[in-house]
Amino acid sequence: MSEATLPGEPEAGTAGRAGAPATAVVIGGGLAGITSALALADAGVRVTLLEGRPRLGGLAFSFHRGDLTVDNGQHVYLRCCTAYRWFLDRIDAASLAPLQDRLEVPVVDPRRKPGRRLGTLRRDALPVPLHLGRSLATYPHLSLAERAKVGRAALALRALDLADPALDERDFAGWLAEHGQSERAVEALWDLVGVATLNAVAKDASLALAAMVFKTGLLSDPGAADIGWARVPLGELHDTLARKALDSAGVRTEVRTRVTSVSPYENGRWAVQVPGETLEADTVVLAVPQREAHGLLPEGALEEPERLLEIGTAPILNVHVVYDRKVLTRPFFAALGSPVQWVFDRTEASGLREGQYLALSQSAAQDWIDEPVAALRERFLPELERLLPAAREARVRDFFVTRERTATFDPAPGTGRLRPGARTRAPGLYLAGAWTATGWPATMEGAVRSGAAAADAALGALGRPRDHLLALHEEAA
Numbered sequence: 001m002s003e004a005t006l007p008g009e010p011e012a013g014t015a016g017r018a019g020a021p022a023t024a025v026v027i028g029g030g031l032a033g034i035t036s037a038l039a040l041a042d043a044g045v046r047v048t049l050l051e052g053r054p055r056l057g058g059l060a061f062s063f064h065r066g067d068l069t070v071d072n073g074q075h076v077y078l079r080c081c082t083a084y085r086w087f088l089d090r091i092d093a094a095s096l097a098p099l100q101d102r103l104e105v106p107v108v109d110p111r112r113k114p115g116r117r118l119g120t121l122r123r124d125a126l127p128v129p130l131h132l133g134r135s136l137a138t139y140p141h142l143s144l145a146e147r148a149k150v151g152r153a154a155l156a157l158r159a160l161d162l163a164d165p166a167l168d169e170r171d172f173a174g175w176l177a178e179h180g181q182s183e184r185a186v187e188a189l190w191d192l193v194g195v196a197t198l199n200a201v202a203k204d205a206s207l208a209l210a211a212m213v214f215k216t217g218l219l220s221d222p223g224a225a226d227i228g229w230a231r232v233p234l235g236e237l238h239d240t241l242a243r244k245a246l247d248s249a250g251v252r253t254e255v256r257t258r259v260t261s262v263s264p265y266e267n268g269r270w271a272v273q274v275p276g277e278t279l280e281a282d283t284v285v286l287a288v289p290q291r292e293a294h295g296l297l298p299e300g301a302l303e304e305p306e307r308l309l310e311i312g313t314a315p316i317l318n319v320h321v322v323y324d325r326k327v328l329t330r331p332f333f334a335a336l337g338s339p340v341q342w343v344f345d346r347t348e349a350s351g352l353r354e355g356q357y358l359a360l361s362q363s364a365a366q367d368w369i370d371e372p373v374a375a376l377r378e379r380f381l382p383e384l385e386r387l388l389p390a391a392r393e394a395r396v397r398d399f400f401v402t403r404e405r406t407a408t409f410d411p412a413p414g415t416g417r418l419r420p421g422a423r424t425r426a427p428g429l430y431l432a433g434a435w436t437a438t439g440w441p442a443t444m445e446g447a448v449r450s451g452a453a454a455a456d457a458a459l460g461a462l463g464r465p466r467d468h469l470l471a472l473h474e475e476a477a
Helices: 031-042 082-092 128-136 144-156 165-169 171-180 183-198 207-218 234-248 288-294 375-388 389-393 444-462 467-476
Strands: 025-027 047-051 062-065 070-071 077-079 104-108 118-122 228-230 252-254 263-264 268-275 277-281 283-286 313-323 334-335 342-345 356-362 396-409 429-431
Touching: 025 031, 025 268, 025 277, 031 047, 031 082, 031 234, 031 444, 031 467, 047 183, 047 277, 062 234, 070 234, 077 444, 082 444, 118 128, 128 144, 144 183, 144 207, 165 207, 171 183, 171 207, 183 207, 268 283, 268 467, 283 444, 313 375, 334 375, 356 375, 375 389, 375 396, 429 444, 444 467
Parallel strands: 025 047, 025 283, 047 252, 104 334, 283 429
Antiparallel strands: 062 070, 077 228, 104 118, 263 268, 268 277, 313 356, 313 396, 334 342, 342 356
16 A cells, blocks of 8 residues: 655655644546645645546647647636636746736628628726627627617626526526527627537526526626636646646646546545555545546445436537638637637647647537548638638648547536535545536636635545635635
């Protein structure tokens, strides 16, 4: 047996034995697991972090393709994502993923007449909900009547009680229809935001999660929806800098390490089995996807563990195009009337020296996720030429796709009752992951919040200090 301590250090005992430091094993090196490990270590717990992949970062990672450094998908966050912003500060990366000074989203609809194809959603320095008033009043993708109805629906959405469990049983599209929203309004506004944040169109999304997204992001604070994204490869943040922070905190990090079982001892401690070794710890945090968590949970840890298997998944497709010249002058834009959803310029972040590299983020991609690359090329390149006239004269140097078939949990109505909290029925065993009951959809913010919640619960049970998490919780509140 080996204790979950740093190599070469004296053996540690249980938390309550002769004042010895508490020990923890965190299983999973995504954002939830990294957050749990840092929060536990910052409270003086000796932590071992285990990750089966050769890197940290979970599904928000980078890889190399020739001279390019490619993110598996485009990830953004909002100013209201206070937990993820805490995470960036904790790993000393905030300057590498800055926020917009003020929300501004260019929206292109190639079906419109010249001069009205480009609209912009931006905020003013006015209180909610007036901060979006001028933008909506001049938004060319909605009629005057539709804009007025959007305002009334937003006020009704703001009045919803997110604690009402009945909201989770309804779909968002039905609620929008009841509040006068046309199909055009759903496409041009509600799904424009909702698909990117929920990974589902309105008809497939829980009203509870949709209401949470819009109330928090657009109807809570004027700057809540300002957009931030990494200006460097995600791997630099979520692997390189995260591992540096873990090392500085004294966390023992093991990658390429697959956990085969988690089981309790009679003395209340835990055994974590990996090939050739058993780690002992006072606390275990399972920060892995729901199906993997189900496979590792010991009997009796959850009252209804099969519910984890009922939490569905939703795919995201990412299309990557490298041109021989610049075809996009903005950092990003969103599209209507096209299979293209959001397009980001990743040229500088990827290390490309000549030409331009665009990344297309395609959420709710059930219809596209298994299409061959040739078919996707045939579909998306003409669309980019339709949206970006400069692309018609450019030569495509490279075209490739990345697929995440289980990118997020499915935010369908009824999913809320399936999501467990951080605590289990087994003392010392906790759950983390964006799929747990954070109240948020499957985002980087949700992942970090879940990791903090698991660490907070574990530290409370261990009698360890939690003051260092107060700032995070206060921001999240």
